[in-house]
Amino acid sequence: MLTDICPFDEIRMLLANLPPPCERSVAAVRRRDAELTKPPGALGRLEEIVEWLAALQGKAEPAIERPLVAVFAGNHGVAAKGVSAFPASVTKQMLDNFTSGGAAINQICATFGVGLKVFELALELPTRDMSETAAMEEKEAAATFAYGMEAIDGGVDLLAPGEMGIGNTSAAAAIYGALYGGPAARWTGRGTGLDDEGLARKNAVIDQALALHAGHLADPLEILRRLGGREIAAMMGAILAARLAGVPVLLDGYVACAAAALLHAMDENAIGHCLAGHASPEGAHRDVLQRLGKAPLLDLGMRLGEGSGAALAIGLVKAALACHRDMATFASAGVSGKTG
Amino acid sequence: MLTDICPFDEIRMLLANLPPPCERSVAAVRRRDAELTKPPGALGRLEEIVEWLAALQGKAEPAIERPLVAVFAGNHGVAAKGVSAFPASVTKQMLDNFTSGGAAINQICATFGVGLKVFELALELPTRDMSETAAMEEKEAAATFAYGMEAIDGGVDLLAPGEMGIGNTSAAAAIYGALYGGPAARWTGRGTGLDDEGLARKNAVIDQALALHAGHLADPLEILRRLGGREIAAMMGAILAARLAGVPVLLDGYVACAAAALLHAMDENAIGHCLAGHASPEGAHRDVLQRLGKAPLLDLGMRLGEGSGAALAIGLVKAALACHRDMATFASAGVSGKTG
Numbered sequence: 001m002l003t004d005i006c007p008f009d010e011i012r013m014l015l016a017n018l019p020p021p022c023e024r025s026v027a028a029v030r031r032r033d034a035e036l037t038k039p040p041g042a043l044g045r046l047e048e049i050v051e052w053l054a055a056l057q058g059k060a061e062p063a064i065e066r067p068l069v070a071v072f073a074g075n076h077g078v079a080a081k082g083v084s085a086f087p088a089s090v091t092k093q094m095l096d097n098f099t100s101g102g103a104a105i106n107q108i109c110a111t112f113g114v115g116l117k118v119f120e121l122a123l124e125l126p127t128r129d130m131s132e133t134a135a136m137e138e139k140e141a142a143a144t145f146a147y148g149m150e151a152i153d154g155g156v157d158l159l160a161p162g163e164m165g166i167g168n169t170s171a172a173a174a175i176y177g178a179l180y181g182g183p184a185a186r187w188t189g190r191g192t193g194l195d196d197e198g199l200a201r202k203n204a205v206i207d208q209a210l211a212l213h214a215g216h217l218a219d220p221l222e223i224l225r226r227l228g229g230r231e232i233a234a235m236m237g238a239i240l241a242a243r244l245a246g247v248p249v250l251l252d253g254y255v256a257c258a259a260a261a262l263l264h265a266m267d268e269n270a271i272g273h274c275l276a277g278h279a280s281p282e283g284a285h286r287d288v289l290q291r292l293g294k295a296p297l298l299d300l301g302m303r304l305g306e307g308s309g310a311a312l313a314i315g316l317v318k319a320a321l322a323c324h325r326d327m328a329t330f331a332s333a334g335v336s337g338k339t340g
Numbered sequence: 341m342l343t344d345i346c347p348f349d350e351i352r353m354l355l356a357n358l359p360p361p362c363e364r365s366v367a368a369v370r371r372r373d374a375e376l377t378k379p380p381g382a383l384g385r386l387e388e389i390v391e392w393l394a395a396l397q398g399k400a401e402p403a404i405e406r407p408l409v410a411v412f413a414g415n416h417g418v419a420a421k422g423v424s425a426f427p428a429s430v431t432k433q434m435l436d437n438f439t440s441g442g443a444a445i446n447q448i449c450a451t452f453g454v455g456l457k458v459f460e461l462a463l464e465l466p467t468r469d470m471s472e473t474a475a476m477e478e479k480e481a482a483a484t485f486a487y488g489m490e491a492i493d494g495g496v497d498l499l500a501p502g503e504m505g506i507g508n509t510s511a512a513a514a515i516y517g518a519l520y521g522g523p524a525a526r527w528t529g530r531g532t533g534l535d536d537e538g539l540a541r542k543n544a545v546i547d548q549a550l551a552l553h554a555g556h557l558a559d560p561l562e563i564l565r566r567l568g569g570r571e572i573a574a575m576m577g578a579i580l581a582a583r584l585a586g587v588p589v590l591l592d593g594y595v596a597c598a599a600a601a602l603l604h605a606m607d608e609n610a611i612g613h614c615l616a617g618h619a620s621p622e623g624a625h626r627d628v629l630q631r632l633g634k635a636p637l638l639d640l641g642m643r644l645g646e647g648s649g650a651a652l653a654i655g656l657v658k659a660a661l662a663c664h665r666d667m668a669t670f671a672s673a674g675v676s677g678k679t680g
Contacts, residue, residue: 037437038444039425039532043648044621044641085379085678093675097377102668104378110666111659192379193678281384299639300656301384308383315655316640319451326450328442335433338425338533 007142021055028060035329046320067158069307070151074230075126076167083170083202085193105306121230130209134226148237162307163231172258174227178217189283220265235259252310253280278309347482361395368400375669386660407498409647410491414570415466416507423510423542425533445646461570470549474566488577502647503571512598514567518557529623560605575599592650593620618649
């Protein structure tokens, strides 16, 4: 890395050379799809999924051998303001739960044969309280972004970035408010289960943060630094690294999409490799997905985070790929084609 | 079976003693769910799925060891009227494709470890053309219904009934028209891919059938006999057998739901054990699901039949069950509970 430019400039430079999708591979997938023993288009979005994989992997026969859920865990200074129904200590406790195999994401990954890696992001050093000061220094945010880029190491060929962090739906809501405008109440939800009083407190704290940083929120990386969190920075890095390496990404819910939204605000094309795994009922997630131009694959009322919705969608990706790869053609199965 | 009553009366008698759901098992599932390391409700419909399994299986710890997709294949006299984009010979060809493992349903079942059985329903004897006469005799329809009831034999603990039959979206549309009113165009879709001219022809043929049988469509079993098909009769039997045996059923798309709709018209409670696997874009399937009171688990634009949408939803069921069964509790994982 160059040393005479600021850390965020290094990130900006990465966005200057985003590889194009491989149209030739998409065309090959479409040609084979037309020969498979089914009416054209009858597998709906399963067909879109295979084209998406081909476009990114640059292969006429895309494959998923090493799918990974990468869960990033960070702590948030703003949690001290009572914006969550759970204490901040739960971040570390849940991280231990991931490690020992007891969380929901462990079971979903096991069901579909998906790898799981957990990235602990200096839990003993929470970000600063965004309602009083900037959450991070530029160096801190950039270093965590760079660390997140390692998520695709080791031949990962499908990535689902997930997160854990008490207080992080507040950070995500603040990011949405900064990117898209409106008061906190426009974007927030009850997170892990706030009551009415707790939600009012959360909204007030986020509005305070938005007011404090107003005038400094034009640059998405500055939004990340002032309002974000370590896991959001790391997910941005993971998503961008995947974009550069041609690794398809399934987006999880409310918090994971804040990372995608920041990249999208830098360059729409930066999340061209992402499909939305699911729609969450948390806050205005559905609105966010629309702004990102992503139609969710699943809509099951899940609002857990951990990458759980995206991991569930990996089951769909596996089925889609199996159909494309292993179905017989009209010719090989001796099935008659359309008459009209 | 009694011999001095008509075959349809035997079916009616089966509906007289539908077992109730096991509320005690549902309560046990809810108690455990509240202890799992996640905010209450955060897994959304995955939690509903486990309660559904418990209610039917009557077990506090429901299990899915032998899920089955049962594909019923039948031929339709009305196919001779040009209501499909594919020739009637494709029904038998696709059945061979199922048997040799080349169809979409084979790949989806393989992906999620689901069994697949194919039931051939006298393909050499298509039903009669419903636009000219009743499609079946009562004995014929009742015998096929009874045959369908065998689908759950061998310890099946989750059933997804599927179908194959060139012309059967016409039969299903006619059934919806008879049950819910309106002209054919209100209910039909393009099936395997009709062009505008073909769709107009299909609508005209179905409207002719509805006019011919008008005045005889008050009884759902009579609708089945006059407008249905063998695979629809068999799926009705399979769904009802599952209802009686406490086997949960995932409904597939447009044609499979015609069987469910007929049972529902006989007694709403007859499909109390069904969840909708997916919503199809074919015809008015979404409207049908609303009338049946079933919110689809998936909505991916799939319109293939074969049980493919329901089979895909079995992946969700497996993940839901894994979460419920294998997640740690707050106590076992040492995770703090809610503060507020």
